[in-house]
Amino acid sequence: MSHPFGSYQNEIYLNGLAGILPRFPMVHAELEAKAQAALPPSVWSYVAGGAGDEHTQRANTTAFQRWGLIPRMFVGASQRDLSVDLFGMTLPAPLFMAPVGVLGICAQDGHGDLATARAAAHTGVPMAASTLSADPMEEVAAEFGATPGFFQLYTPTDRELAQSLVHRAERAGFKAIVVTLDTWVTGWRPRDLATSNFPQLRGHCLANYTSDPVFRARLDRAPEEDPQAAALMWTQIFGNPLTWADLPWLRSLTELPLIVKGLCHPDDVRRAKDLGVDGIYCSNHGGRQANGGLPALDALPAVVEAADGLPVLFDSGIRSGADIVKAIALGATAVGVGRPVAYGLALGGADGVVHVLRSLLAEADLIMAVDGYPTLADLTPEALQRVT
Ligand SMILES: Cc1cc2nc3c(=O)[nH]c(=O)nc-3n(C[C@H](O)[C@H](O)[C@H](O)COP(=O)(O)O)c2cc1C
Ligand SMILES: CCCCC(=O)C(=O)O
Numbered sequence: 001m002s003h004p005f006g007s008y009q010n011e012i013y014l015n016g017l018a019g020i021l022p023r024f025p026m027v028h029a030e031l032e033a034k035a036q037a038a039l040p041p042s043v044w045s046y047v048a049g050g051a052g053d054e055h056t057q058r059a060n061t062t063a064f065q066r067w068g069l070i071p072r073m074f075v076g077a078s079q080r081d082l083s084v085d086l087f088g089m090t091l092p093a094p095l096f097m098a099p100v101g102v103l104g105i106c107a108q109d110g111h112g113d114l115a116t117a118r119a120a121a122h123t124g125v126p127m128a129a130s131t132l133s134a135d136p137m138e139e140v141a142a143e144f145g146a147t148p149g150f151f152q153l154y155t156p157t158d159r160e161l162a163q164s165l166v167h168r169a170e171r172a173g174f175k176a177i178v179v180t181l182d183t184w185v186t187g188w189r190p191r192d193l194a195t196s197n198f199p200q201l202r203g204h205c206l207a208n209y210t211s212d213p214v215f216r217a218r219l220d221r222a223p224e225e226d227p228q229a230a231a232l233m234w235t236q237i238f239g240n241p242l243t244w245a246d247l248p249w250l251r252s253l254t255e256l257p258l259i260v261k262g263l264c265h266p267d268d269v270r271r272a273k274d275l276g277v278d279g280i281y282c283s284n285h286g287g288r289q290a291n292g293g294l295p296a297l298d299a300l301p302a303v304v305e306a307a308d309g310l311p312v313l314f315d316s317g318i319r320s321g322a323d324i325v326k327a328i329a330l331g332a333t334a335v336g337v338g339r340p341v342a343y344g345l346a347l348g349g350a351d352g353v354v355h356v357l358r359s360l361l362a363e364a365d366l367i368m369a370v371d372g373y374p375t376l377a378d379l380t381p382e383a384l385q386r387v388t
Contacts, residue, residue, distance in 0.1 A: 026359035028319040028340065035343035042195040043105045047342050049191035052291025060287050060317030063295035067326050067384045072372030080365055080374045086311055086334055087176055087257040087278060089148045092124040093361050094328055094376060097353075098283075098315045098336030099152035099178060099261075101132030104204040106346040113140045115345060119353035121145030125361075128152045128178050128336065131165065132205035141172040148175040152261070155179060155250070156237040164214040166253045177254050178281060178313075182262030184239035187289035202231050209234055247275045259313060264299035266306035273310055279333075281313040286338050297327065301381070304331030321363025329379040 036044050050057035082093040097120065103112030113133045117140045120127040128150040129140045141149055151169035155162050166177055192198060209215045210223035210230055218237075223230035242250070251258055260272050261281035269280050282303040284296045296316035304312050314327050315336035327335045337360065344356030373379050 026356060031340060031343050031347070031356065035346045038346050039106065042197050042200065045191040045195050046102070046197050046201060047106065047339060047346075049189055050287040050291070051187040051189055051289055053190075054287060054291065056284060056291050056293045056295065057287025059295040060284065060297065061319055061323075063297040063317060064319075064323045064326055066387050067297075067330075068387050069322070069325060069329070069367065069371050069373075069383055070385055071370070072383075075372035075374065077369050077372050077374040080368050082361070082365060082368070082376060084334055084376060089126075089175060091126065091148075091334065093364070094332070094334040095125050095324060095357065095361060095364075096150070096313070096334055096336050097125060097127040097341050097357075098286075098338040099128040099130040099150075099180065100338055100342055101130040101154075102134075102201050102205045103130070103342065103345065104134030105201065106342045107349060110134055110204065112342075112345050114143050115350040116341060116353055117141070117143035117149070118350040119341075119344075119357065120147045120149065122350070122354050123147070123357045123361075125357050126150060126175075129174070130154075130205075131208050133207050134204045136207045136211040137165075137169055137174070138172045138211075141169075141174060144173070150174060150176040150178050150259070152178040152180055154183065154238065155240040155242060155246075157240045158214070158218070158237045159249070161209075161212065161214045161218075161237065162240075163253055164212055165208060168208075168212070170254060170256060174256070176257040176259055176279070178259045178261050179250055180261040180285075181242060182283070182285050182289050184241045187285075188291070189288065202234070203227075206230065206234055244271060244275070247272065247277075251276050261313075263303060264294065264296065266302045269303050269306035270308075273307065277310075279311040279313060280307045281315075281336075282332070283313075283315045283336075286316050297330065300327065300330045300332060318360075321360050321365070321367055324360060324364040325367050325373070325379060326384060328376055329381060329383045331381070 084091050084094045104110045106112045107115050113135045116127055121144055124147050126148050129137055130152050131154040151174040257278035259279035259281050260277050262283055263269050263280050264282055282300050284293050300314055311333040313334050314332035318335050318337050324335050340356050341353055344352035
């Protein structure tokens with residue numbers, strides 16, 4: 001078959017995940033290089049870039065190399081079970097698509113969110129749909145099929161608008177709300193500053209606002225008539241520097257599972273747990289927000305300990321099946337991928353995303369087979385050894 005990665009021979013695969021069979025291998029460096037070649041330079045800069053000199057972004061990926069999985073023999077791991085229970089949902093594998101805003105710029109037809117949602121439907125891998133979407137959340141959710149979806153909330157300063165967004169997500173059938181705490185203001189991103197990217201991006205991520213009755217009521221003229229005024233309004237209400245005093249209000253917005261994204265300090269985890277969140281999302285936003293921080297993987301063990309049984313989602317730096325296995329062994333309940341999904345989208349639309357997800361899952365599954373860890377429960381910190 002023809003696909004953006006060229007054709008591969010030797011499509012070997014053993015005992016695959018039901019319905020998630022890879023067709024060809026993927027190595028991240030190759031995916032990245034092809035996506036860079038395919039995307040306009042300013043789009044590439046935005047998606048691939050991070051904060052400052054991107055030290056933390058690089059450290060997110062190299063952190064995985066400091067752990068090695070210790071193979072076990074005589075296990076007979078010919079059948080694996082990667083399924084995981086999350087808030088009462090059974091996922092085929094501990095993998096989801098991290099919320100990625102402005103996905104439309106990575107798709108040739110501008111509808112990257114819809115294409116990604118179709119990939120979720122096809123693979124069973126949930127998508128966390130960003131607030132910053134080129135298509136309204138109702139249309140994104142309509143593409144999910146039987147796969148559960150999460151809605152990621154950027155909490156605006158306008159509380160009534162926040163409530164409206166969450167209630168729309170509930171009505172649209174999303175199964176969890178992920179509130180992102182680390183991006184109420186955009187970090188210092190030299191690549192975007194150099195390309196003056198942000199005004200251009202704004203045209204591709206406001207559909208959830210311009211389709212919202214509360215947002216529309218705040219405008220003198222409808223967004224279709226005066227898009228500039230709508231964009232200006234958005235810049236004024238986008239980011240809310242929430243404090244702990246706001247968490248009970250957030251909690252009161254929904255009975256859906258509430259997950260808080262961006263927690264890396266165990267004290268924050270304990271406090272969030274005490275205030276009734278359902279899940280912790282350990283992430284440093286892929287190194288896009290603050291340079292100089294701890295690689296997210298290094299924060300994970302203490303976060304898991306503090307979460308004390310609460311599900312812990314994790315992202316920032318997952319680039320291979322081996323990375324998935326290691327993050328699960330360090331205690332994550334499920335892991336998210338950000339940039340690789342955007343790259344798959346850029347190269348092959350929904351099929352490209354499916355390809356990326358399948359490749360990640362196939363590699364994770366085969367590592368568990370070869371190394372003798374047939375279930376996720378077998379993947380504990382004792383399965384790993386620190387390399388340096
Ligand atoms: C282009 C891009 C846009 C993003 N937009 C959002 C967003 O709208 N909401 C959010 O919570 N996180 C957003 N993120 C962060 C991701 O959810 C995730 O934390 C990060 O990409 C994980 O790191 P990785 O790219 O190394 O996998 C974005 C990341 C990228 C690359
Ligand atoms: C204003 C934030 C834009 C979306 C985002 O979260 C990101 O680019 O990382």
